[in-house]
Amino acid sequence: MAETARQIADDLRARISSGELTPGDRLPGEPALVRDYGVAKETARRALTLLVDEGLAVRRRGSGTYVREFRPIPRVANKRLAKDGWGAGKSIWDADLGDREYTVSDLQVYESEAPRQVARLLELSEGEPVIVRSRRYLVEGEPVQQATSYLPAKQVRDSPIAQPDPGEGGIYRRLADLGLEPVRFSEELRARMPSQEETALLAVSAGTPVVEICRTAFTADGRPIEVNQMLLNAGVYVMQYHLES
Amino acid sequence: MAETARQIADDLRARISSGELTPGDRLPGEPALVRDYGVAKETARRALTLLVDEGLAVRRRGSGTYVREFRPIPRVANKRLAKDGWGAGKSIWDADLGDREYTVSDLQVYESEAPRQVARLLELSEGEPVIVRSRRYLVEGEPVQQATSYLPAKQVRDSPIAQPDPGEGGIYRRLADLGLEPVRFSEELRARMPSQEETALLAVSAGTPVVEICRTAFTADGRPIEVNQMLLNAGVYVMQYHLES
DNA sequence: AAGTGGTCTAGACCACACC
């Protein structure tokens, strides 16, 4: 009788990976497990919690617990290179935005002091002013990503970059207008579990990590011109990179 | 009285982010929480579980629950480009392998049939033979990564690539010897929670995701020559990419 | 209204760590 919750979870996991239960299917509920395995409700609950924590199942209050579905959105880091010679877009997870579209929400643009980390990356002194552009991206009404850009205020303050709408082509086009076109990018990625606030911000379901990306953009002469900190709902994204050596 | 477990977790989380409790510190244990908050043991336990699931805390049986530490190892996707013009190795998470070293463990080399996904990426028919190279990487004795490479058997079967020790320079050097040098790479990343087996395989602690990477290597004429599927302990890695546009 | 998940209690027994 030892490890009953784990045993039940193992059973259910086996039924999922065998294909008996497919994504979207309803799992046996807590009362059903209590009946079938003769355990206490809390034990049945713990079994389901294990699957939820693994990201295999999703709970819907009042309705049931379901096998999770995964239909990822591709995030292509370097679109320009992604043309051909890289398997022409072949993917293991058949990632596809399809007809879904990005919507920008909660856009905020303001001037502020550079946080310590950002100041270091931008080669600024601590507390130097930066233009901050923060926004959330939605797909089909669901928040999937939060992004905050930092640019040195002294260089972009008087440009459209400091305005909510930077105009056609976005801030990179405007940087080019200023002779500060970014041509090299450095990205750092880290995956972790979200905090409480982040869970709400990105509507992340239990058992789903987030991916934190910090991207620094450099001009042709190697000077950092923008730092972009992103937070992605990992249940929704596949990141793609194309590299040349 | 509502939401007691979450309340307690919030308190502890606040004490962590305020710096009162720093990485490595011992959190109040279950008995202490029972006493201080006047709750049942299971409730105190649930509070700590919330923090563990967020990756903020680690449990050590018989000892206590501790604030987690994060000292990441950098995984630089394109070392050759990483020289300069990219902030000279500046990093937000001060990732550093330091004097720690990689060890290879559980190396297995064998011929087998290509799994469906791999066959598609390698442009092989389903079931065509591939050379499989599977290994685990350890750092300071701890497993941090699992990697499995697939190469078309018809092209590499008679080379050192099919041997456990492919010799100086590794399999990429040997591919070059065969006129099949990989010059372009495509990587797909996904973060998720590990399965039971993966948790054991990589010694992942609770509340830590894994990162699944699928890398396809292409020769100069754009033909796929290797697929490498990796699984990283996300609590230990920071991924770095350098891109040119 | 019935069914499902969400939270909590008060007790039990076990396994492991540390002194």
Added chain:
DNA sequence: GTGTGGTCTAGACCACTTA
């Protein structure tokens, strides 16, 4: 041995979903 986490039970009450 004492303290810590690990698992489980049997009951309670609540909130939400679905029909």
